[in-house]
Amino acid sequence: MKILVINRWKLATTTYLKWLGPGHEVVLLSSADGVSADPDKARAELVGYTDAVVLPDFHGNPLVEQKALELHATYGFEAVVATSEFDLLRAARLRAAMGVAGQTVESAEAFRDKLRMKQTLAAAGVPVAPFAAVPDATALHSFAAEQGYPIVVKPRRGGGSMGVEVLRDPAELADYAARHPELGGDDGAPLLAERFIEHELFHVDGLVAHGKLVFTSVSACGSCLSYRDGVGMTSAMLDPDDPLTEPLRELTLRTVEALPTPESFVFHAEAFLTPQGDLLLNEIASRVGGGKIYEACKLAYGVDTVAACVHAEGGGFPPPEAVESPDRLAGFVIFPGRAGTLDEAPTSCPVDGVDQYRLIAEIGSDLGVAAHSSAHIASAVVHGASHRDVRRVLDDVVRWFDESTVITPRPEPV
Template sequence: MRYLILNRTALTMRRYDLWLGPEHEVVLVTAAAAVPKDPAERAAVLAGYAHVECVESFHFDPAVDRLALALHEKWHFDDVLAFAEFDLMRAARLRASMGIPGHAPEDVMAFRDKFAMKVRLAASDVPLLPFAAVTYATDVLDFVAEHGYPIVVKPRRGGGSMDVEVLRGPEDLTGLFERNPELGTDDGAHLLAETYLDHELFHIDGVLVDGEVRMVWPSSQGDTTCLDIVNGLSLRSSLMDPEDPLTEPLREMTLAALEALPTPGSCVFHAEIFRDRQGDAGLVFNEIAVRMGGGMIEDMLELGFGVKPHEVYFRSLGGNNPPEVPERPLRIAGVTLFPPRPGTLVEIPEECPVPDVAVYKSYAKPGTVMSGAQFSTDKIASALATGGSRKEVEDVLAEVHAWFERAAVVTDAV
């Protein structure tokens, strides 16, 4: 098989060539930032590919599509693979243009477009919050008139919690309209509105291979949310205990959503489900993507299960000795991310003294002038922890949070 892989993730984390195996030819088109700068390390991670193209401007660059089609004229690819949120449609369009079977653009759109996704899920009785497409300002006003405040407005094809807004009253409409002037144009905006729920967020991550579930496991973000990190607060997540009464319902709801959508037979996936904190709404489905969750979820799953989800996928795809995935985690693992906040970073610790922290990393240097987080995965430091239960892990992460808040020093922005 000849594969074209579109990549923007650090290649030290994704050894596509090794996982697929030497009997396959793999051509890589990668963002230059994903390639190690050290010459020896760079040579090592690129050695197994039949051909490599490094692209400086990768995000939304149409030159990548042109390059891919030119490479196809020489290599005659059997498949095009991509695993980043903003490359899924690009890969689908390329497959269609190349005449390669696989996940078609209209299938991928059912995952990329949150409104199209929710329409399909609603038709299959997957529980959802009230939602509506928002094209014009009147759509927002009509939705509020029907459902009241608070509401959430977000891009239909966004990612990483970018540009997600919670409107709690009429005073928030002014800011929304200022930031989205297309709501007043004839062409309109491409947004989604839904009622806001005071919730605990669960994410469910896994791997499908030829229609068989190899992994599907829920995690909880506890009392933190993805929007917290954009507002400068830390984000935490922990694998659920096998005996937790919510573990199986979360798994079942995720598989029901995959069944309701045009899911490829083989993929990695990341779903989000809300639980009502205050009322009796119970579990309601938010969204699902056919790619791995960000924010070091992949690292947390590897620590908990002892296998890399992407390695399971690629080795299975290539028939190259895929590892067995345990039915339940070998240990409970969790992760916390510390986002940048506006100001100058004066001090940041290089090591973490908290017991049961498996890995701690800092990503910024003293003297860095920071703005706020733009994505829910932005971070200046992170920690992975293990324990015998979710509570033990959450206690460790809480201790890490308290320690980091004391140890890291940021002066306020002027």
């Protein structure tokens, strides 16, 4: 099969050729950020591809699609593989233009456009918070007047909690509007408003390969906005017999059934548990969850979700065997940066139950506030026999990391 791979991940660890298997002609169209800056390493990373084109400024660059169509004229692709959330729509557009199977534009839009997603889910009876498009300042004020404060405003096609803001009173709304001049234009701001819901947050992750559900994993996690305060975000899988596991799984599967889905895809859903005991679907994406969800699912279920999905998208059979329950439970913590200099940080973790610990930032580096919810300077993936065990290990890791790390704030300008 002739396959186009659209990539923005580090090729040193993203092994498309291995995942797709032998017998394919694979052409790589990659972000320059995904290729090593060292020429020798870069050459090694590109070995085995039938052709490889590397482009700078990958995000939003129209030359990506133009180059893909030029390559198609040469190779005649039969499949297009893209694993980043920010490449799903461009890959879907290319499939339509090339006449190849895979996730359609309709499907990608339903997962990427939060307004379309919420409209589809609400129409199907999936419980969601009250929402509305807010293309202008009048619509934003009207929504706040109708729903009351606080409200949440977010980009319709955002990701990683970037651009998400909670507005708690008219003054914060006025400040938000002043910082978003697109609310005053005639083209319409691509924004969505929702009623703020007091909640506990959960995420449900899974894999569908060739129409077959391989597994679902249900976890409790901290706030996706904690990174803005430099606070680590934790996630711990629920016990299979936890009273919330099956209801959260059923809510997610109802969500998947309500949306137009491809034959093979990974999904990451977020759900709220309200103080009244109600479950609401927050969002769902057709990609691997952020943080260390990929690693935690692989540790617990023995399934490499990205490898299996890429293999299936490339026509690979058979799909992985269904996994009803995990071998063990897993969780993770990611530690975001905060403004200052990283003076001290541990390079290894002595806490029992930790399977993987990584310090990404270099000692002495100048840190800033994390740019999105998955950005971090260090992380740990842990395991345990139960949710309580995983939570205990995570608490120990957080305490140990906080005690072992020194970030010196920048001096205030005189």
